[in-house]
Amino acid sequence: MIGSTNAGSAIKTTLVVTVTDSSSSGYQTGRTVTITNGTNTQTGTTDSSGQVTFNLKSIGTYTISSDAPSGATASTATVVAEIGGSYTASITISVTSITVTVTDASSSGYQSGRTISATNGTETVTGTTDSSGQVTLHLTGSGSYTVTCTDVPSGGSANTVTVSVSVGGSYSAAITLTFAWIFSMTFNATTFQTDPTGCLVYGDDLVGKTPIANANTSLGRASNYTSSFWCWSDDGTSSNPLLKDCFFATFNSSGVLHEKLNPNDLTKKIATWNNSTKVWESASGSSSITSEDTMFCIPTVYSARSSSKLLLSDDSSKGTAYAHTIGGHVYDYLAIGVYLSSDDGSKCWSKSGVQAKGSQTRANFRSHSTAKTVSGGYAMVWNYHQWALMRDLVLFTIKSFDGQRKIGQGGHSYSTRTPGGCNTISPIAGDVSGTSNHVMCYIENMWGCQYQFIDDFYGNSGTYYVGQNAVPTDNTSNKTSITGFAAQGFATGILTGDISWGLGTNSSGDNSKGLCDYQYYSTSSDRLGGVGGVSGYVSDGYAGPSYLSAADALSYSYGSFGARLAFVFDL
Template identity: 45%
Template sequence: MTIFNLGGGGGGSAAYYIRVRVSASAGTPDLSGIQVTATSSGRPTVTGTTDSTGECYLSVRQGATYTVALSKQYYTFSPASQQATTSEPVTDLTATCYVQPSITVNVGGVDISGRTVTLTPSSGSAVSQVTGSSGSVTFRGLAITTYTIAVDYPAGQGVSPVSDTQATAAGGSYTKSFTILSKPTLEVTVSSATGNTSGRTITATPTSGGNAVTAQTNTSGVATLTLMAGTQYTVACDAPSGYFSVTSQQTTLAAGADSDMGFTLQRKPIVNVTVTDASGGGNEVGRIVQMSGPSDTQTATTVTGGTCSFTANNTGAYSFTITNLPDGASVSAASQTLAADGTYSVSMEISFGWTHGVTFTASTFKTDDAGCLAYADDLVGQTPVSNTATSLAKFTQEGYWAFDPDTGMDAEGCFYATFTSAGVLHQLLNPYDLSKYIAVWNDSSKEWDYGQTGNSAITTENTMFCVPTYYRKGEAGKITHSSKAGSGTAYAHTIDGHVYQYKAIGVYLGYNSGGKLMSISGVTATRTQTRATFRTQAAANTVRSGHAMVWNYHDWRMMFEKFIIRAKRFNGQKLAQGGQSYGSPTTGLTNALGPYAGNTSGQSNAMKFLIENFWGCCYQFLDDVYCSGTTMYVGQNSSPTDNSSNKTAISLPYNTTGFPGEIETSDIAWGMGHATGGSSTTGLCDYQDLAFGTNYPLVYVGGGSGSVSNGRAGPSYVRCNDLSFSYSAGGARLAFAFDV
């Protein structure tokens, strides 16, 4: 007990006291140290403090009225003050108290110093404190209410929780905890099937504006970026040269988050092209290769080794061509489907075309039908066809002129094929067995689909020997066939002024099938019809993008000259058929004997030099030919006529009957008889009966008659007659001119 004695003066007067007793109204407050102050007008102020029990005695004057007030920091008293009149020695006053609420806020995490902690009451003004190094602050003397507590954080960071609340009560002491969160981190991993992941620049750009963040990937292709929390970023990865650009990504990260993101680099396709000479001439340097694909066309020039390289800018189907091909050359089609990260090799072969020339020495022509000819141009050093068989058989030597059994083609691109009833290419035939096919025409891609094989349709579909466009030139001392446009004129392939891609000659003698002249196997060729009838039947065939006709002068000369060039001699009777043997053989007897078949000992029931029974079996009309006097008029028309209209005139001074010992050497007439002096074994070796007169305008070739002795009918055999002529040994051959 604390007693404050003010004293009453002399005379031993009794002491008077005010006894103050303070108790807890809530909680367990410390009752000691409460400041007690008693004031009375005109008298000294009396003060004291309570002891641990909450009591305090103040010595006061008798009969005075005092106002007694209680105080202690952060305490609330009830009543806060009261009056007492000291009429008794001890006047008792009582009061209750509680400690005002306090809230301690502990801030953890990162950057805890300098954080502003704000308490906002449900009504009234907010209070704030700033944390020190400990991260803790305590708010005392708070009101009894509900507070919202918030802690600020550095830019780009965060706090957890974002805010909190606390309802306070008398005597309450509360603790709240907050954590300052770091800026979020984004770990970006760059992967690639082809490397180049190190040193990539990763850039994160705020979508709403602001400073971008960049980082470089390490040797593992990983980069870490520290971002601002709550900000949306567009994240991009740069692509090295030769790679496709990488699609950017977006992300928004919360404070304290550690997130991952990945980018995959895809290298642009690489194409290595090698250009070679198809004839075995090695690699081609200086060729400009053009690569074309989806929205991407590039060119490159081949260097040593015939190679060049491309980096494609897209994926998908690409094609490759050569833009600086020399005249007459062609290149194999090349294509490749490209995918990202792929490396491809493309091979291209240039075919420089061909020029097949044979020189002619007139002075030795009469005595040596083979020695008067020599190979020139691309044929130098090549071997002609030859035959020693004494009965019908495949030629014993085909030399340079053999067909490729895998592709069905020969050195000039010629092939055997059947045609549908609509006049479209159908089956590519095995040249050594026409009863089999080795490919089927793909009309969409305009090429042969190999790998499909089977029995062919030669007994029901027109079966033709197909010759790609070539250019011929006849001159003194030489006959030339070439694939190069500048080397001559495409006589056989020109119809109605249009140069067609192909000329097809019936493999077999023509057969009338339901009013159509057809070239089919297994039938007896039609005879005893006029040329006009054969013409009508030939035209009844349908040929898509072309025309059907009885073969004409230029077709016959094409086949004759192919004999001269391939056999390197004039006397075909010594290779395949020794003169006429007109009978009625079934077509197709040579199907399995290859492109060249016959015998050297005399007549036989069949022969073949590219086409079956080219000579020796029967007469074959030529259409669009008209003879008058010593002039032969030859046409190139889809609708032939029996007059000289729209035809080229050929002057033929040799208009007698016999064996020519000299030949014409002008271009269009090359190889026709010029003067007498030959025999069945010398000179032209074939009979020529062009005793022109006004009544003999019609021309037929290749056969013979009983009045023509053995040995007179060969590849250049030719006669004329009147327009009404028909004969039991007279037939015709079908021809097509067409584009694919």
């Protein structure tokens, strides 16, 4: 009967207990196992395989337990024994663990062989990741552990993770290795005088890359776009580390991100923005480019310009985020209107199919742009720094100052400026013969179709002042001065200061050398700036990515002068 003794009987009742170590650290060996049946208690020690055998002294219900090493817990078991039976029980030693997964954002295999450390101040445990980037660290303590990668590859960075653990628990942590990209071009001022393409040479991450070169004599996708480093797939992915984080998007009437667009067909959406979770959710169908602001969104980019080099990077130590800084704050994103600005009388828009506005002063464009709401940021007429970033992006894309010959001349009639002609072609499209009314290099008709005011830009007696103000002004307040701009035509010499870079210092060139694009300065007071130009004067090249007219009065308006919308915003 249950509870009776088994002593003295020839019939044996046995119990084999197996202890398993979940961490495979050998903790199953030498464990003290205790079995209890009422007041009857027996103990034994496990062998190297984690087993111990008991000859039971009584029958009935046994509770089985084991000691555990520091930082671990042991499960318990229960067995009901009867005379002559052979029984088994299992106990698991659960060791406190953190499984760390390392991901290499560059897809270069750096997740393998990384040294990972977890420390709580008194204990430090290290391990090495396998080929998939995983390692499990077994801890003896509890509380808060800091998990780090201690051998980040050169040029990379890794996040740190804090994990709060309890004894015996299993936890996870994710570490991502990220690598800054650096795009640079060396600049040779002497070669520049006669060769606007040969004066630039790719450096850093652009070594070995092929620039865009378009040969189309009718409006079409740039000839080598699909095989180029400067292209996207339809889903927005790209091997280009800058472009893969850029995207085309619409913003709703409240200034909130709405749709991510197929970069090669802006009439189609590929995702919608969930503003609660702050993630893109897959979507398909027609986009809202005819009814919502359509923008080219660029994550924070740092630039550095000098007499010998032009550089862009996502590494803040490499330059200054001029274009993303407004009111002293560096924003997550800059969004430039894909289309020339339209105006409904109270607000400016960047919409496909809506005629671009002309014959309006910069002050009116300004008030109608800043009247818009942008979630997490500001709306404005694009400023000098934002235009300069787009100019630089064009220069990097074509590795040349000759935008009209490398991509396209743009429109020849500023009276025909209905946006959307490149929607279904590609982000880089044009016609080098000059017969179409469109050109596109990330934004449509940056040059060739209409002059565009740049805001927070003010000239006085030959000195120019450029600002980054949330509320732009027509004076020198809170602006950086630029001196030495002296072009009155085609320049074969340029200023090479970080902010003034690319502004002409003479007028001794033509449309096939030097800047290739006309620039004007003025020694008069109260001047404003316009960029882009129109290609109606093809023989003179009065258009291009470097075109700048800084000679018109603040009150100036004309049918060929418009604007372009810009947003800065944080997510």
